[in-house]
Amino acid sequence: MTILVIIMFWVVAFFLYIWAGSDYELTFPIIRKNWDLESALPRSIFIDVCRELRFPYKISGKWVKTVRAGGIYRGHRIEFYYEQLATDKVFTVLKIHNPTPLPYQLSLGKEDFKSTMLKAVGRDDIRTGDDWFDEKMLIHGTSDLIIGFFDYKTRKLIRAILAHDEYEIHLNAEYFELKIPGLIRNTTHFIRILKLLLNLSSELQRPPKVKERVVENILQDKMAAVRKRNIEALVAHGPMNDDIRQTLRKAVLDTEPVVKLTAAFYLGPEGYPHLGNMLQESPEPYQSQALHILIQKDDPATIPYIRLALANIKLAATAALVLGDFKDTGSINLLIKVFHKSTSNSIKLAAVKALGAIGSAEASDFLLEQRAHPDFEIQLQVLQALGNCGEIQVVETLINYMNSVTQTRVKSAAKEAIALIQSRLGPAEKGWLTIAEQHAAEGALSVSSPEPEGTLSINEPTDAEVDEPPCSEDG
Numbered sequence: 001m002t003i004l005v006i007i008m009f010w011v012v013a014f015f016l017y018i019w020a021g022s023d024y025e026l027t028f029p030i031i032r033k034n035w036d037l038e039s040a041l042p043r044s045i046f047i048d049v050c051r052e053l054r055f056p057y058k059i060s061g062k063w064v065k066t067v068r069a070g071g072i073y074r075g076h077r078i079e080f081y082y083e084q085l086a087t088d089k090v091f092t093v094l095k096i097h098n099p100t101p102l103p104y105q106l107s108l109g110k111e112d113f114k115s116t117m118l119k120a121v122g123r124d125d126i127r128t129g130d131d132w133f134d135e136k137m138l139i140h141g142t143s144d145l146i147i148g149f150f151d152y153k154t155r156k157l158i159r160a161i162l163a164h165d166e167y168e169i170h171l172n173a174e175y176f177e178l179k180i181p182g183l184i185r186n187t188t189h190f191i192r193i194l195k196l197l198l199n200l201s202s203e204l205q206r207p208p209k210v211k212e213r214v215v216e217n218i219l220q221d222k223m224a225a226v227r228k229r230n231i232e233a234l235v236a237h238g239p240m241n242d243d244i245r246q247t248l249r250k251a252v253l254d255t256e257p258v259v260k261l262t263a264a265f266y267l268g269p270e271g272y273p274h275l276g277n278m279l280q281e282s283p284e285p286y287q288s289q290a291l292h293i294l295i296q297k298d299d300p301a302t303i304p305y306i307r308l309a310l311a312n313i314k315l316a317a318t319a320a321l322v323l324g325d326f327k328d329t330g331s332i333n334l335l336i337k338v339f340h341k342s343t344s345n346s347i348k349l350a351a352v353k354a355l356g357a358i359g360s361a362e363a364s365d366f367l368l369e370q371r372a373h374p375d376f377e378i379q380l381q382v383l384q385a386l387g388n389c390g391e392i393q394v395v396e397t398l399i400n401y402m403n404s405v406t407q408t409r410v411k412s413a414a415k416e417a418i419a420l421i422q423s424r425l426g427p428a429e430k431g432w433l434t435i436a437e438q439h440a441a442e443g444a445l446s447v448s449s450p451e452p453e454g455t456l457s458i459n460e461p462t463d464a465e466v467d468e469p470p471c472s473e474d475g
Helices: 002-023 032-038 043-053 113-120 131-136 144-149 152-161 187-205 210-220 224-237 242-251 257-281 286-297 300-311 316-325 329-341 345-358 361-369 376-389 393-404 408-424
Strands: 057-060 068-073 076-084 090-097 107-110 137-140 168-171 175-181 433-435 445-447
Touching: 043 057, 043 068, 043 187, 076 187, 090 187, 131 137, 131 152, 144 210, 144 224, 152 187, 175 187, 210 224, 210 242, 224 242, 224 257, 242 257, 257 286, 257 300, 286 300, 286 316, 300 316, 300 329, 316 329, 316 345, 329 345, 329 361, 345 361, 345 376, 361 376, 361 393, 376 393, 376 408, 393 408
Parallel strands: none
Antiparallel strands: 057 068, 068 076, 076 090, 090 175, 107 137, 107 168, 168 175, 433 445
């Protein structure tokens, strides 16, 4: 009798499971393995979903491999079915067909081990600028413009759908597909996920076109990195035109420095004033990035804005050298001022190098005053700069200075400066100094004319030179 009752109990439980679906969990060890995978499925779950959403549906099949339901809802063709793998693993699949195909062969999938390996060997996906999204998802297409589809709302919907890590999502131009491990057992949860997918599909299908959506993202997305990435995609799509420039003019007024920098970079000369303002107002590291962009342009029109960086102790040395490369005579007084004001020997050295590169006699008097600067490296740089800036009147002072110092490198630098001055000012004439090779005084100075009138002659001692002290910050 007891055996009969047990048998009857399991028979009743079996039919209840078929009728009510997954609300009952059978654990009888002999039949459990095949129960979820091969027995008749609770079609009532799909039926309840369709009835809850109030749309016409069709349902067919009674087994895991054959049951399928679907219909038209909110303009979308929807399918529900189960997919059984060779490993006996079962997925509940929700597929939503797009009313119209998405452009640029858009493809979206969840990042996995295979895609990570493909990226490692150089197959890059399209990135949105949202770190979480880019880490979790893999986007492919024929144009970077497809990131216009993935605005803040779309990314938020996908994040909600993938709240469960084990869910798998795939999107292409034709349809969405979501795979949920196991047999879905909760109608409410099923409907919630389905509505999220429908909202996602509707969001991707809404107007305007993708290029206009990129513009929307530039001006409206909540994440600065996404706004920046959309600027890059917009500019890369085609030649610069008035519409793109107008978008960049709005973007350069963004409150986030990373967006301002990107927009200013692509605006060209129109963006230089904004970069100049960032040199004065933005926090690090954006000030140095603004200067880097100005330097990268290699445009003389950037000079007034690069000069602003001389007031920044972290950027002054770089700015000074760049102004020297431009040979900007308008910066000479600023460079002299920076030299006097700064307590940093590296900035002083950069200012002197810049003055030497500019090569204007306007800096000659200042450089001559600094020939005995206590920092040894600055001394040498001053003498080198004098070779580029000094006029013939400087030579006598340099000769006297050369004879008064004991360091070999300073003597050599002074001699080279004198030679450079003479080579710049043309062929030797009567009364000028020239470098001459003599028997016992290599590199000695002598007149170029045999006439002694109005000339200077000096031989550099060769037996009593004293080595210079080691270089130090104090000279």
